[in-house]
Amino acid sequence: MGVPIQVTFDAAHPPTLGAFWAQALGYVEDAPPPGFATWEEALDAMGVPLDQRDSAYAVVDPDGVGPRLWFQKVPEAKSAKNRVHLDVNAAAALPREERPAAVRVRAAELEALGATRVREMEENGGFWIVMLDPEGNEFCVQ
Known part of the structure; x- marks a missing residue:
């Protein structure tokens, strides 16, 4: 079992922001669900339309020590100072x-x-x- 915490970011483009934080922290893209070799394969099976495949992205600590980071697409831009930061x-x-x-x-x-x-x-x-x-x-x- 992984770390029992997830930090969630609102984002304009979750895969891009997630890739930045993965590189910044030495994290990796979260693995696709069991039974799927790739996220594309999983999203195809789930019926997720192509234009919605950038709506979420997750990265994890490869050592399983740090929290999972979840990036979710939101329509509005960031408008104020963060109340929590890394x-x-x-x-x-x-x-x-x-x-x-x-x-x-x-x-x-x-x-x-x-x-x-x-x-x-x-x-x-x-x-x-x-x-x-x-x-x-x-x-x-x-």
Whole structure:
């Protein structure tokens, strides 16, 4: 049995946003239902029309430790600040003085995947970078 939690994202294009987060977190696409070799095969069998096949997407931690991430298509654009966000941990195991450089490197990698850097923060001995995913959801790299 997997982790008993799922984090759900509203999205304009679930497969694209899901692919970003899979790369950002080292996750993989969720496997198709038992008895199906691919999602296309499963969706064909379920009778899902071609124009609706991008309505949802899920990624999972390949080690089964982290939560499943579910991306669901919604018609409206994001309009306000997130009340919950993910933190990408890039430097926790490093000595404090090495963390800012490691965080900046990871932030640059995420920018190459489509994220946007908003600002760097330093407070109470901590350092992190606030970013936006490709659909404008806030997250931090720390």
